[in-house]
C-alpha cells in the first residue's frame with residue numbers, strides 16, 4: 154500500500170497553537186495544543202493522526218484545513234504558504250480542502266433537504282443545473298445513498314447514513330484533500346467498516362490525499378499509508394503504517410499498540426504499558442513530555458526534550474533512548 158509521494162500537496166512547518174482558558178484558581182492561562190508541529194501530506198497519500206484525547210489532533214486537523222489560524226508556523230498548499238495565496242488560489246485551496254467531522258449532523262443544516270446540502274458546493278462552483286443533478290446522483294451513489302433520500306431532512310437519518318451524507322457533500326466540492334476528524338468513532342462497529350470501505354473507495358475513485366484523525370490505531374492501519382503519533386501537542390513518531398505496527402521506535406507508540414486488544418508488541422509481552430492519566434496540557438512535564446509515564450525514563454528524559462530524528466524508511470521518532478531500546482537505525 155505504501156507509495157512514494159514526492160510532491161507534498163499540503164505541508165506544515167512549526168505550527169504552534171495555544172488557547173486562552175479560564176482556570177478557577179489561576180484566572181486565565183494559555184494552553185499549548187500544538188507545539189512546533191511539522192508534517193507533509195504527499196499527493197495521493199493517506200496520513201493518519203493518532204494519540205490520546207487532548208493531544209491536539211483536532212486542532213491540527215482544523216489548522217491544516219484552514220478552519221483555524223495557528224499562532225505561528227506555516228501551512229503550505231502545493232508549496233505556497235496559504236497566507237500568500239492570491240484570491241483565486243485561496244478559493245481553490247478552500248474548495249479543494251474539505252473536512253469530514255465526527256458528527257456530520259453539526260455541519261448539516263437541519264432545515265435543508267440533504268439533496269440541497271450535497272448540491273450546495275455544486276451551485277457555488279457555478280455548475281449548470283443538469284450537471285448538478287448528474288453530480289448529485291453520482292456522489293449519492295458513491296456513498297450508497299438511494300436517490301429518494303435527497304428529499305429528506307438530516308434528522309430522518311441514522312448516524313452512519315449522516316456520515317455518508319457528510320462524505321457526499323465533501324466530495325461534491327471536488328476536493329483533492331480530505332481531512333476527516335474521527336469519521337467513524339461515533340458509529341457502531343458494523344457501520345464503521347462500511348464507512349471505512351467508502352473512504353477507501355473514495356481514495357481510489359477520486360484520487361484524494363487524506364488526513365484521517367482517529368484514536369483507533371487499527372482503523373488507521375487499515376486506511377493509511379503513514380501514521381503520525383501525537384503526545385501533548387507534539388509529534389513523537391511518524392512512519393509507514395505497517396512499519397509502525399511491526400517495529401515502532403517510541404515507548405508511547407509501543408504502549409498504544411500494546412493497549413489494542415489482541416495485539417502485543419514483542420517487548421510488552423502482553424503487559425499493560427500505559428499507566429496513569431495523561432498530564433494536563435496546562436502543566437506540561439519538563440524534558441520529554443512522556444517521561445512521567447515512561448517505564449524507560451532516564452535522567453536526560455527529565456531535563457532535555459528529545460528532537461524528532463529521521464531513521465531510514467521515512468520513519469522519525471523523538472526519544473532519547475530509541476536506538477538503545479529498538480535497535481540502531
Ligand SMILES: Nc1ncnc2c1ncn2[C@@H]1O[C@H](COP(=O)(O)OP(=O)(O)OP(=O)(O)O)[C@@H](O)[C@H]1O
Pocket residue numbers: 172173174184185186204205206207208209210211212213368434
Ligand atoms: N476552543 C478551545 N478552547 C480552549 N481549549 C481548547 C479548545 N479546543 C481544544 N482545546 C484544548 O486543546 C487541547 C487539544 O485539543 P484537541 O481537541 O485538539 O485534542 P484532540 O486530540 O482532538 O482530543 P480528542 O481525542 O478528545 O478529540 C485539549 O487540551 C483541549 O482541551
Ligand code: SF4
Pocket residue numbers: 403404405441442443444447448449450451454459471472473474475
Ligand atoms: S525520551 Fe525518555 S521518557 Fe521520553 S519516551 Fe524516550 S525513554 Fe521515554
Ligand SMILES: [Mg+2]
Pocket residue numbers: 210211212334
Ligand atoms: Mg478531537
